[in-house]
Amino acid sequence: MILGIDIGGSTTKITGFKDNKIISPMMVRATDPVSSMYGAFGKFIAVNRLQLSDISFVMITGVGASYINERIYQIPTGKVEEFYAIGMGGLFLSGLSKAVIVSMGTGTAFVRAEKSGNVQHLGGTGVGGGTLLGLSNRMLNIRHFDDLIEMAKSGNLENVDLLIKDITIEKIEGLPPETTASNFGKISDLATKNDIALGIINVVFQTIGVMSIFAARTDQTQDIVLTGNLTNVPQSREIINGLSKLHPERFHIPEHAEYATALGAAIAYSSGGKYTEIK
Known part of the structure; x- marks a missing residue:
């Protein structure tokens, strides 16, 4: 499963993406972008009863992504330019x-x-x-x-x-x-x-x-x-x-419109789109 995470100033949105389907989108609120991102990640894993090994790639975007400069729990991680994520997510949800x-x-x-x-x-x-x-x-x-x-x-x-x-x-x-x-x-x-x-x-x-x-x-x-x-x-x-x-x-x-940017980040990886991998 690929995770897409949109790290905003006050909220972070996360969604899974597998077999061309959006999976369990959710949101957390926190004032600190790093805490918000890890909180969203932990909540997604817990709610869906997943192991870290179930996640093949994590894609992050949003204004708070600039604060993340290392892999998330050593899972391969990439950054997506926010406007690209907005565009790809919006198109996918609208068809x-x-x-x-x-x-x-x-x-x-x-x-x-x-x-x-x-x-x-x-x-x-x-x-x-x-x-x-x-x-x-x-x-x-x-x-x-x-x-x-x-x-x-x-x-x-x-x-x-x-x-x-x-x-x-x-x-x-x-x-x-x-x-x-x-x-x-x-x-x-x-x-x-x-x-x-x-x-x-x-x-x-x-x-x-x-x-x-x-x-x-x-x-x-x-x-x-x-x-x-x-x-x-x-x-x-x-x-x-x-x-x-x-x-x-x-x-x-469209349905799940509030998660379009997070979804677009995941789609950037699955479709071979534009992103920068964090080493």
């Missing part, structure tokens, strides 16, 4: 041969990927999970994703965002009346914390979604694959569906 893969983490990265292994970083934005938490902390005194998501469930965007129907009674081709004209452009004293929570989620996902569309158009690609932890935010799907009604590009949120 597509070509797409713009969007990795939504603390910030957001846009990657063009082809099944042949051709991967190009198109750019990125600082808008992402860090933006959600930063705004919710400052505006609502909320510091945890789950609390923000729960609060937003009963929110009403019409108390926060300026919509097309608020500024014109005429029909505009391609812009339904409920389309956002300005995020937070109509916030009033009557807006509740629930409304503001939903407004924060909406501005982040609309920004990421529209930038994804622009990246796909620049690359002349029709398919956009969303990956990363933010795919688990339930309100995201309704927001993305709203963008899909306005634009011809196709959005995909």
Whole structure:
């Protein structure tokens, strides 16, 4: 079995890969990347009742991979460039041969990927999970994703965002009346914390979604694959569906999307892709 490990700043994701299948993906949280990586490795081994001899190769990626400079428990270990892992993992999970893969983490990265292994970083934005938490902390005194998501469930965007129907009674081709004209452009004293929570989620996902569309158009690609932890935010799907009604590009949120980068690291080895072995 090959292990793919995505070592982030606050979370580490790990998955097995064998016989062209993703196996037992899981995540651990820790502030130290080395502790987080070894914690994820130990948890995976224990949960799946494996021996070290069952692991043929370990592939690591992510910002925390720079702290790992020796083999993991003497198992052959390699490092994968993160954008390459994002691209390969996103394609595998979506079943597509070509797409713009969007990795939504603390910030957001846009990657063009082809099944042949051709991967190009198109750019990125600082808008992402860090933006959600930063705004919710400052505006609502909320510091945890789950609390923000729960609060937003009963929110009403019409108390926060300026919509097309608020500024014109005429029909505009391609812009339904409920389309956002300005995020937070109509916030009033009557807006509740629930409304503001939903407004924060909406501005982040609309920004990421529209930038994804622009990246796909620049690359002349029709398919956009969303990956990363933010795919688990339930309100995201309704927001993305709203963008899909306005634009011809196709959005995909595959199963296990949050583990795409870890999976892509494992695939880099199994497919003979690009990686650097740690000696």
